[in-house]
Amino acid sequence: MVRAGVVAAAVLAALLAWLLWRLDAGPLPLPALDRTLASAIAAFAPALDVRIGAAALVRAGRGVALEVGDVRITDADGAQILEMPHVRVRPSLGALLRGRFVVARIDVGGVAVDLTRHTDGAWTLGGAAGLRLGGGAGASATGAAVPLPRIAFTDSRVRIDDRRSGGTITLSEADLVVSPGTDGVAATLTAVLDLESDVPPLRGRLHLPVRGELGAERRADGAPGDVRFAVAGGDGTLALAGGAGPPLPFAGLAVDGRYRARHEILALDRITARLDRSHLEARAQVRLDDAPTLAIAGTVDVLGLDRLTRLWPVDVAAPARDWVAASLRAGELRDCRVRFGAPLSSLDTAPAAAAAPPADAAELAVPLEVACDFAGVTADYLPPLAPLRAAAGSARLTAERLVVDVREGAVGACRVDGGTLAMDLAVDPAQATIAADVSGATADVLALVGKPPLAFTPPLGIAPAAVGGTSRVHAELRLPIATTVVPADVAVQATAALADVSLPPLAAGIGISGGRFDVRVDGTTRVEIQGTTAVTGTPLLSRPVDLALTVVAGATAGARSVVFAVAGAEVDARGNASVTGDGLAALALERLRLAGSDVAGTLRRTPDGGLRASLTGTSLDAGRLFAGGAALPEGTPLFAGPFSVAVNVASLRTASGHELRDVRGTIAGRGGAVTVVALDAGLVPDGTVRVSLQDGSAPRRVSVTSDRAGQVLAAVAGLPQIVGGALVLEATTDARGPLAALEGTLVLRDFRIVRAPVLAQILSIGSLGGIAALAQGEGLPIREARVPFRWDGSRLIVADVRAVGAVGLTADGELDHAAGTCDVRGNVIPAYSLNSALGKVPFLGRFLVGGEGEGVFGIDYRVHGRTADPTVSVNPLTSVAPTVLRAWFVDPFTRSAGAAWRRGRGQ
Helix, strand or coil: CCHHHHHHHHHHHHHHHHHHHCCCCCEEEEEHHHHHHHHHHHHHCCEEEEHHHEEEEEEEECEEEEEEEEEEEEEECCCEEEEEEEEEEEEEEHHCCCCCCCCCEEECCCEEEEEEECCCCCEECCCCCCCCEEECCCCCCCECHHHHEEEEEEEEEEEEEEECCCEEEEEEEEEEEEEEEEEEEEEEEEEEEEEECCCCCCCCEEEEEEEEEEEEEECCCCCCCEEEEEEEEEEEEEECCCCCCCCEEEEEEEEEEEEEECCEEEEEEEEEEECCEEEEEEHHHECCCCEEEEEEEEEEEEEEHHHHHHHHHCCCCCHHHHHHHHEECEEEEEEEEEECCCCCHHCCCCCCCCCCCCCHHHHHHHHHHHHEEEEEEEEECCCCCEEEEEEEEEEEECCCEEEEEEEEEEECCEEEEEEEEEEECCCCCEEEEEEEEEEEEHHHHHHHHHCCCCCCCHHCCCCCHCCCCEEEEEEEEECCCCCCCHHCCCCEEEEEEEEEEEEEECCEEEEEEEEEEEEEEECEEEEEEHHHHHHCCCCCCCCCEEEEEEEEECCCCCCCEEEEEEEECCCEEEEEEEECCEEEEEEEEEEEECCEEEEEEEEECCCCCCCEEEEEEEEEHHHHHCCCCCCCCCCCCCCCCCEEEEEEEEECCCCCCCCEEEEEEEEEEHHHHHHHEEEEEEECCCEEEEEEEEEECCCCCEEEEEHHHHHHHHHHCCCCEEEEEEEEEEEECCCCCCCCCCCEEEEEEEEEECCCCCHHHHHHCCCCCHHHHHHHCEEEEEEEEEEEECCCCCCCEEEEEEEEEEEEEEEEEEECCCEEEEEEEEEEECCCCHHHHHCCCCCCCHHCCCCCCCCCCCCEEEEEEEECCCCEEHHHHHCCHHHHHHHHHHCCCCCCHHHHHHHCCCC
């Protein structure tokens, strides 16, 4: 028996040797084996019909193989399931020696396989309408176990359409080798992978070459076992749905994991990849049943913001994604931590023998958590405001909220010391709250918030660029995340600490410096300012003052109401104002206590664009209040339109220190010039004065009357040498007003001249010592004086001045106030009554005297030079000659300039 076996083996060996020798010469056609070979292949899938076009025996390494072409596999209805243009089958030599044909290896080239997983979990081969697959692999038609051969696919394509979980996997240019083992099946794969998903949130396409190893367990009950795999990828691309621009380069992929077929769970225990210069590490689990669920946790070391929205799934936190895409540019994210999908623990299932856990609400939830640091970011957080630049900080995103904490940055010319963006994603539209701490020059801060939609305007028309000092601001903005945001959509609250604040002169040359203020802004409707500052441009406030200012927006555009208070050791001022887009509309000064003044007042704009004001109070010290104040540039009116001021002040102190009581009346004007005056006042200790300026088309008339001439001239003109008497001034003025041009006559009656050293010097030199003593002592009595004059704003010109009393006086000349000089000439006529009597003699009087008011004998004088210390010249020789003769022969002085003025006026 043994001998017979040995002989048979020898015979088979000889036949095999001959066969190998034969095959070295070329293939050996075997047309009779095509049916046998088809039956052997069909043993692995009894429901299929396998047809072979041709078969041949070829040499394959040290063995032989059957090479077949045009293999067609159809189902029972004749529908084609698979077509294989080239198949090489290597039988088991051991089985052949035992008289059996068993396939040991199958090599397939250029095959295209389509697999479909339906929503019920069933698989079909050959597309959605192909052969429905089921049962355990390896069962023959009779139920006997058939060993699984080693199968190798080369240059093939496999497409898996997973309609249950969504997505498509395509392996092209694939080389796959499947090797059976005692405990399962092992496989190696090299291919180009295209992974496409249309299931939110991960919609997109991954394309890259891969290579990997797989191992499938073989279960005793015939059910599919777990599949373990390790895959490495080459250089490829990744494109997610909604991402702009070309696909992103993707490389260095390495994935280790397993597929738990019974529970339809794909567990990716380790994922690493490179995306440009970014390195990704993650782990994930995917449930591939009819309710696909993803859970992923990973880190990215660095990611440029230009890549962020291209990698951010379009279906995840869409409002935040849209805002990031529209608002953020430049910069990068660092140390990103991502947790997305159902909690990983909820996807961990029981041991394989247990049934898959039911899908409950917790598993269906899709939580999201992304945390990262960032640096160098530029953010257009609220256009057209200046963007946030060079920002650094951290961010955290959940399904309901995005929170960005800014540690540092810059905006405009200001520094950002910290800030937060909190975005509520649970409402529609999403709402954002932006809080920021900003510091810098106050002018830069005001320039920053002066643009829409904030459009914050400093109160009282202050130009932002004119404000000095520094500011620290905490601002909070609440706004919707929308394509267009208008100012009404933005709620603003801000507090600011301003240091070393300075302002150039705002009014009457007055500004501030060294101020420290706390500012509160409530929306665009209310601004509150409180603080302490020094006041510049006035000597009245030498010490700092406390300032409180509240500005509230009105119902119409540009309308604001202002409440103010200034308090200090030297001042107490408070009141309120109304401002419109055209400027100040009304002002109510409840109290102004400053520099000896205690007054109140109102001001209101009239329909014709003018101003109507009132000034009341117990005291007004005009001398101190207006002394040392910066004047407006020459030719610049304080107010260009019509104005009127009603005055009612109990006590008014003039610049010369004189006091007026019960000052009442009206002052009006236009174009910065006073055109109407009607004032009555009492004098101290007694007496009255009345001032009027009448408006009209002809030259306007000015009238001043008083029963206390000396007090009026001392208060208005600074002439304390006049005591007592009555005063009447009648004059005309031009459109510029009486302070610029005035021409007329001043009449004084029954007064005395006291403390007049220049007049005393003239009288002394003229040998009138007794009269001179009166001028220096109890006073030189004058019954009447008439002073024709002309005032041009800087010079006072007098002509034909006549004074009648203890002596007679004449004068002609000018006093230049701007230059501080004088040049006045005239006569002193002693014993005026006797001398003038001669002038009343008919014909002879006119020949000797020369006219009314001149005596036969007189003393000529001249006062000239600096007004403060003039030179006095007297010619006593004129006392021995009649005045008319003096003018012909002995007068050493030319008649004054006033004579020419008189001649020019026709006198």
